Amino acid sequence: MKEILRVENLTVRLPQPDGMMTVARDVSFSLHEGEILCCVGESGCGKTTTALALTDLLPEHSRVSFDRLVFNGHVAQDATTCASWRGQGIANIFQEASAHLDPLFCVGAQVRETLITTRGLDEEAAHAEARRLLDRVGLKPAEDVERFYPHQLSGGMNQRVLVALALACAPRVLIADEPTTGLDQALRLELAGLIKGLAAEKGWAVLWITHDIDLAEVVADRAMVMYAGRIVEEGKAQDVFTSPLHPYTQALLACRLRKDAAGRLPSIYGEVPNFRALPAGCAFHPRCAQRLKECDKTIPETFPQAGGRKVRCYLRRTV
Amino acid sequence: MERLPLTIMINFLSLLIIIAVAVPIGVLSAVYKDSLFDKATTVLVFIGFAVPTFWLALLLMDWLGVKLGCLPVFGIKSIDHEYLSGPAKVLDIARHLVLPVTVSTIASLAGISRYVHQNMVQTLREPFVLACRSRGLPQRLVIYRHCLRNALLPVITILGLSLPGLISGGVIFESIFAIPGTGRLFFASVMARDYPVIMAMLVLGAVLTLLGNFLADIGYALADPRIRYPKNAA
Amino acid sequence: MLRDFSKRKQAQFGLLLVGLFLAASLIGPHVCPWQPDAVDEAHLLTPPGRSHWLGTDQLGRDILSRLVAGARISLLIGFVVVLIATAVGVLIGATAGYFGGGVDNVLMRLVDIALCFPVTFLILAVIAVLEPSTVNIILILGLTGWMGQARLVRAEVLSLKSREFVLLARSYGASHSRIILRHLVPNAAGPVIVAAIFGVAAAILAEAGLSFLGLGIQPPTPSWGNMLADARSTLGVAWWQSLFPGAAIFLILVALNALGEAARASLRHEGKNYERDPAR
Numbered sequence: 039m040k041e042i043l044r045v046e047n048l049t050v051r052l053p054q055p056d057g058m059m060t061v062a063r064d065v066s067f068s069l070h071e072g073e074i075l076c077c078v079g080e081s082g083c084g085k086t087t088t089a090l091a092l093t094d095l096l097p098e099h100s101r102v103s104f105d106r107l108v109f110n111g112h113v114a115q116d117a118t119t120c121a122s123w124r125g126q127g128i129a130n131i132f133q134e135a136s137a138h139l140d141p142l143f144c145v146g147a148q149v150r151e152t153l154i155t156t157r158g159l160d161e162e163a164a165h166a167e168a169r170r171l172l173d174r175v176g177l178k179p180a181e182d183v184e185r186f187y188p189h190q191l192s193g194g195m196n197q198r199v200l201v202a203l204a205l206a207c208a209p210r211v212l213i214a215d216e217p218t219t220g221l222d223q224a225l226r227l228e229l230a231g232l233i234k235g236l237a238a239e240k241g242w243a244v245l246w247i248t249h250d251i252d253l254a255e256v257v258a259d260r261a262m263v264m265y266a267g268r269i270v271e272e273g274k275a276q277d278v279f280t281s282p283l284h285p286y287t288q289a290l291l292a293c294r295l296r297k298d299a300a301g302r303l304p305s306i307y308g309e310v311p312n313f314r315a316l317p318a319g320c321a322f323h324p325r326c327a328q329r330l331k332e333c334d335k336t337i338p339e340t341f342p343q344a345g346g347r348k349v350r351c352y353l354r355r356t357v
Numbered sequence: 358m359e360r361l362p363l364t365i366m367i368n369f370l371s372l373l374i375i376i377a378v379a380v381p382i383g384v385l386s387a388v389y390k391d392s393l394f395d396k397a398t399t400v401l402v403f404i405g406f407a408v409p410t411f412w413l414a415l416l417l418m419d420w421l422g423v424k425l426g427c428l429p430v431f432g433i434k435s436i437d438h439e440y441l442s443g444p445a446k447v448l449d450i451a452r453h454l455v456l457p458v459t460v461s462t463i464a465s466l467a468g469i470s471r472y473v474h475q476n477m478v479q480t481l482r483e484p485f486v487l488a489c490r491s492r493g494l495p496q497r498l499v500i501y502r503h504c505l506r507n508a509l510l511p512v513i514t515i516l517g518l519s520l521p522g523l524i525s526g527g528v529i530f531e532s533i534f535a536i537p538g539t540g541r542l543f544f545a546s547v548m549a550r551d552y553p554v555i556m557a558m559l560v561l562g563a564v565l566t567l568l569g570n571f572l573a574d575i576g577y578a579l580a581d582p583r584i585r586y587p588k589n590a591a
Numbered sequence: 592m593l594r595d596f597s598k599r600k601q602a603q604f605g606l607l608l609v610g611l612f613l614a615a616s617l618i619g620p621h622v623c624p625w626q627p628d629a630v631d632e633a634h635l636l637t638p639p640g641r642s643h644w645l646g647t648d649q650l651g652r653d654i655l656s657r658l659v660a661g662a663r664i665s666l667l668i669g670f671v672v673v674l675i676a677t678a679v680g681v682l683i684g685a686t687a688g689y690f691g692g693g694v695d696n697v698l699m700r701l702v703d704i705a706l707c708f709p710v711t712f713l714i715l716a717v718i719a720v721l722e723p724s725t726v727n728i729i730l731i732l733g734l735t736g737w738m739g740q741a742r743l744v745r746a747e748v749l750s751l752k753s754r755e756f757v758l759l760a761r762s763y764g765a766s767h768s769r770i771i772l773r774h775l776v777p778n779a780a781g782p783v784i785v786a787a788i789f790g791v792a793a794a795i796l797a798e799a800g801l802s803f804l805g806l807g808i809q810p811p812t813p814s815w816g817n818m819l820a821d822a823r824s825t826l827g828v829a830w831w832q833s834l835f836p837g838a839a840i841f842l843i844l845v846a847l848n849a850l851g852e853a854a855r856a857s858l859r860h861e862g863k864n865y866e867r868d869p870a871r
Binding site: 403404406407408409411412413415416418419521528529532533543544547548550555558559562563565566567 | 706707708709711712713715716718719792796799800803804805806819822823826827830833834836837838840841842844845848849852
């Protein structure tokens with residue numbers, strides 16, 4: 039499958055009241071057409087920041103640096119190149135759909151606006167196409183729904199509107215930042231199914247961010263795990279979720295709501311580190327049951343494994 | 358009764374100027390936050406808040422009116438107003454109005470522009486703004502079509518609440534500039550203990566306040582679809 | 592939060608100015624060579640000079656000493672008015688918010704009615720009926736300024752009411768008034784203090800305005816407002832007479848506004864975002 043987005047050593051620093059804080063470090067991955075890459079990790083590990091950095095959507099005064107960032111053959115010189123990809127090949131959908139829609143415009147108008155501005159359609163064509171898109175995402179009958187305002191629709195319906203808006207951009211890459219978080223279970227699967235179906239139909243490359251591992255197991259083709267701003271494991275979804283190589287991934291998978299042999303709910307020993315006071319060496323080592331001597335000395339590089347997998351852990355060091 | 362139109366006109370003019378000036382200042386200083394423009398306007402607003410209008414009036418009268426003599430300081434018509442030609446009459450009144458209107462504008466200008474600025478800054482932080490930008494909508498569109506509307510919604514309330522100010526706002530500066538308006542009428546009645554007039558004006562003021570609130574509520578309902586269409590499961 | 596507040600430049604600037612005014616009003620009258628009412632017939636309407644640092648008015652009174660005496664009155668009125676307004680407002684707002692229901696409705700209707708009248712008219716009318724004395728001014732300004740505080744406190748109390756510590760207090764049998772006074776009010780203090788600071792500024796401005804119109808502090812007692820009124824007749828001739836009293840009002844307002852803004856920003860934990868990178 040064709041590689042459509044390549045990120046090499048992306049580092050993001052965000053402005054905080056007490057100085058700049060590095061939130062993502064040396065993040066490298068690539069997206070391929072027709073493939074869904076799930077990014078999993080606990081809240082605050084840097085997933086959303088990475089996603090926003092790809093299209094230069096971070097708050098002002100943020101600092102983004104990378105070795106290489108290529109989209110559809112275009113090499114990015116700096117953040118402004120990324121900004122030009124917004125809506126022109128890369129589309130975003132977000133958590134909490136209702137907050138991401140302008141409350142003063144009806145949903146039809148918002149879809150039409152994107153069609154006219156980003157795709158250059160004229161008024162009439164936009165009307166027809168907007169209806170078609172709303173219909174495609176399951177909001178029927180479109181003629182009625184398009185006249186509603188976001189506050190009149192439910193969270194699930196608003197999320198479908200966001201998907202329609204993404205469709206309106208005719209993208210090649212979709213960045214989905216926890217689109218199903220906060221929705222009811224049944225809705226969650228429906229929406230996930232919708233997105234996955236569209237991705238397959240249009241051949242999108244999808245970066246799907248979630249902290250719901252069960253969901254990731256269902257939708258992902260490939261998966262990558264983030265911890266404290268770095269990617270610690272990456273590979274085919276099936277491999278990562280059934281035979282995880284990094285101690286953190288193993289612990290994460292064990293944490294899902296299933297009791298262990300003794301009937302207790304498992305948890306990971308220790309706490310997620312403060313970005314300002316990261317442990318020396320591997321950020322996970324204080325909580326790792328399998329740590330080696332060198333784990334608190336230097337940060338492990340990413341070691342390639344069999345089957346296209348990568349792990350950032352000395353346990354899997356390839357000589 | 359004949360004093361009413363004058364006061365209303367002055368205050369209305371004042372209001373128009375305020376809106377025309379304060380809103381753009383508030384919006385632009387929010388959009389270009391932390392720029393030199395923003396910092397300069399912040400300082401100016403600060404000063405505007407603290408300047409007592411009657412002091413400003415005296416200073417302006419002293420410098421512009423007496424020392425430099427370019428603007429008249431009393432009344433709204435010159436002594437020889439009746440003998441002037443048509444357009445000259447208008448110009449005469451206009452010249453007389455410059456100082457009063459300026460003075461009555463400055464304080465409110467500071468307040469409203471600050472309010473608009475704060476609303477705009479807050480709106481710019483809303484998630485839907487990020488979503489709009491993520492679709493590649495040009496910054497101009499995002500700011501002036503989406504943010505502006507959202508941010509200016511509360512300004513409608515302010516407009517409604519300023520209705521009573523149309524007749525009551527001017528007590529001090531009408532006295533200073535010797536303008537025969539309702540403010541000065543009220544003041545004169547107070548000094549003369551003319552209770553019927555005092556009561557009448559108080560009632561008028563209360564009625565206008567209620568009317569203003571009512572209009573503000575209606576205006577808000579018209580402008581904000583969240584109020585116009587109650588939430589219903591589609 | 593207090594530390595954050597004291598670090599802000601606005602706060603330091605404001606505190607400095609207010610401190611200066613306070614010091615002037617307390618020490619000034621004892622240090623000034625002239626009495627505020629003393630008439631120096633040899634120096635009628637003289638510009639600032641060696642014997643009269645800020646000049647004299649048309650009756651030969653020294654402007655500087657009048658300014659200082661006026662500071663006393665204005666500051667006194669400002670603080671007492673806000674004290675009254677805050678006390679009344681907090682009481683009403685906290686009661687309304689805490690008890691809710693019928694009590695809340697009645698009290699809020701009261702607030703609405705009080706807010707109905709254009710304030711300027713109301714104040715003027717009341718002063719007309721009563722005689723303008725210091726006490727009356729303080730009372731009327733205080734009683735027209737509590738509504739804002741009431742609403743603020745009510746909003747805070749409403750949001751705090753359901754928090755755990757209230758339930759905890761109820762569970763060990765604390766009486767209503769104890770809960771309100773010891774627990775809710777201190778927690779709602781933040782916005783109230785901010786509003787109070789701005790309230791002092793507003794009260795000082797209002798008193799100055801009233802005195803200017805002749806309905807406030809009566810001459811010969813000096814107030815910045817009535818000093819400006821005196822200046823009206825010498826317009827264009829004695830710039831010092833209108834400049835200094837007005838500048839005094841302006842400066843105290845600037846100082847109070849700075850304090851208020853700094854307090855408000857501290858409350859919201861606003862901070863600048865710094866570019867410097869911690870050493871890595």
